[in-house]
Amino acid sequence: MKRELIALILLALLIIGAAINLACVDQLTHLVCLNLNRSEKAAAYGDFETARKSYEIGFSVWQSARHYTSVFLRHPDVDAAADAFYDLQQLLLQEDSNALPAAYARLRYHLDVIDYMEHPSIGTIF
Amino acid sequence: MAIVICRTLIVYFALLLTMRLLGKRQLGEMELSEFVLGALIADLAAHPLQDMGIPLINGLVPILTLFCCEILIAGASMKSLRLRIAFFGKPSMLILHGQIVQQEMHKNRFTLDELMQELRSQGYTDISKIEYAILETDGKLNIIPHPSESPVTAAQMGLTVQGGSYPTILISDGRILEANLQYVGLDKCWLTDRLRENGADTASQVFLMTVNEAGEIYFAKKEALA
Numbered sequence: 180m181k182r183e184l185i186a187l188i189l190l191a192l193l194i195i196g197a198a199i200n201l202a203c204v205d206q207l208t209h210l211v212c213l214n215l216n217r218s219e220k221a222a223a224y225g226d227f228e229t230a231r232k233s234y235e236i237g238f239s240v241w242q243s244a245r246h247y248t249s250v251f252l253r254h255p256d257v258d259a260a261a262d263a264f265y266d267l268q269q270l271l272l273q274e275d276s277n278a279l280p281a282a283y284a285r286l287r288y289h290l291d292v293i294d295y296m297e298h299p300s301i302g303t304i305f
Numbered sequence: 306m307a308i309v310i311c312r313t314l315i316v317y318f319a320l321l322l323t324m325r326l327l328g329k330r331q332l333g334e335m336e337l338s339e340f341v342l343g344a345l346i347a348d349l350a351a352h353p354l355q356d357m358g359i360p361l362i363n364g365l366v367p368i369l370t371l372f373c374c375e376i377l378i379a380g381a382s383m384k385s386l387r388l389r390i391a392f393f394g395k396p397s398m399l400i401l402h403g404q405i406v407q408q409e410m411h412k413n414r415f416t417l418d419e420l421m422q423e424l425r426s427q428g429y430t431d432i433s434k435i436e437y438a439i440l441e442t443d444g445k446l447n448i449i450p451h452p453s454e455s456p457v458t459a460a461q462m463g464l465t466v467q468g469g470s471y472p473t474i475l476i477s478d479g480r481i482l483e484a485n486l487q488y489v490g491l492d493k494c495w496l497t498d499r500l501r502e503n504g505a506d507t508a509s510q511v512f513l514m515t516v517n518e519a520g521e522i523y524f525a526k527k528e529a530l531a
Contacts, residue, residue: 180380182376182380183376183377183380183381185376186372186373186376186377186380187373187377189369189372189373190370190373190374190377193306193310193366193369193370193373194307194310196306197306197307197309197310198307200306200307201306201307249360250360250361250362251306251360251362252360253358253359253360253363254357254358254359254360255358296308297306297307297308298307298308299307299308299311303308304308304311304312304315
């Protein structure tokens with residue numbers, strides 16, 4: 180009975196851990212996307228200084244969660260998001276307003292995929 | 306992480322169901338859930354080791370989930386007979402009073418060749434001399450011969466035999482097993498006397514020494530290595 184109880188507690192802990200992980204990934208992607216939206220709006224108005232600042236905040240949020248992302252998320256997804264971050268940074272420095280919307284969309288897509296793939300649904304389970 | 310848990314549970318129960326439907330033949334001395342667990346864990350553990358792109362936690366979480374499932378299923382089936390039958394099945398009588406039960410053979414997908422092979426491997430060639438052949442839930446075939454074919458026991462012959470005695474190891478490869486010495490109610494003084502009687506000065510010269518309940522000693526001195 181003791182072993183069954185331990186197994187039940189362990190299973191419950193795993194499920195709680197999974198729920199915490201979902202909350203973490205939600206918060207991380209939400210915070211990064213919030214700053215990316217600000218950055219994109221500023222870039223659309225030609226305010227590249229503000230766009231770069233907002234981008235830097237978003238990127239630092241992503242970088243500060245490096246340990247979390249490498250332990251809990253699939254490494255190819257994390258690498259793809261990092262590549263998209265650096266591509267966007269380059270375009271912001273070049274102030275290339277034609278290529279910027281696509282770069283923002285690509286980064287947001289990678290973050291969406293990371294968030295979506297962590298949420299249990301018919302699509303993600305099967 | 307939640308996906309990993311969901312996937313693990315789905316694969317575990319799908320495999321359990323598949324193996325349950327495949328029948329006992331596939332198991333070979335393992336309970337159904339043990340077999341499924343063994344098949345899954347070996348593969349789950351290998352993936353994060355081979356592919357560095359998969360976080361180690363994706364291998365550990367399913368293993369922990371499977372461990373919990375196994376313990377809970379084992380615990381639940383101890384309490385409920387219905388659940389036990391559902392998960393592990395029940396023994397099948399393949400031979401009853403010297404007659405093959407064809408329906409059970411068919412149900413378990415057990416061919417005549419396989420039955421004959423099992424019988425031969427256990428020293429039986431004549432089905433009519435077998436009282437029962439039972440296919441257990443772990444896939445093992447247990448055979449009980451007809452009483453006329455069973456070996457005669459001492460009780461049937463009216464003989465009185467002494468009870469068997471279990472030998473306890475006191476010295477193993479030069480080391481005294483003090484827990485065993487205490488268990489049989491003996492002490493080191495008794496052991497030293499027995500060593501001297503057998504021509505050894507210390508326990509380190511002895512390879513194996515056992516004593517049974519009747520106090521009989523088996524003594525093997527260490528051979529000198531070339």
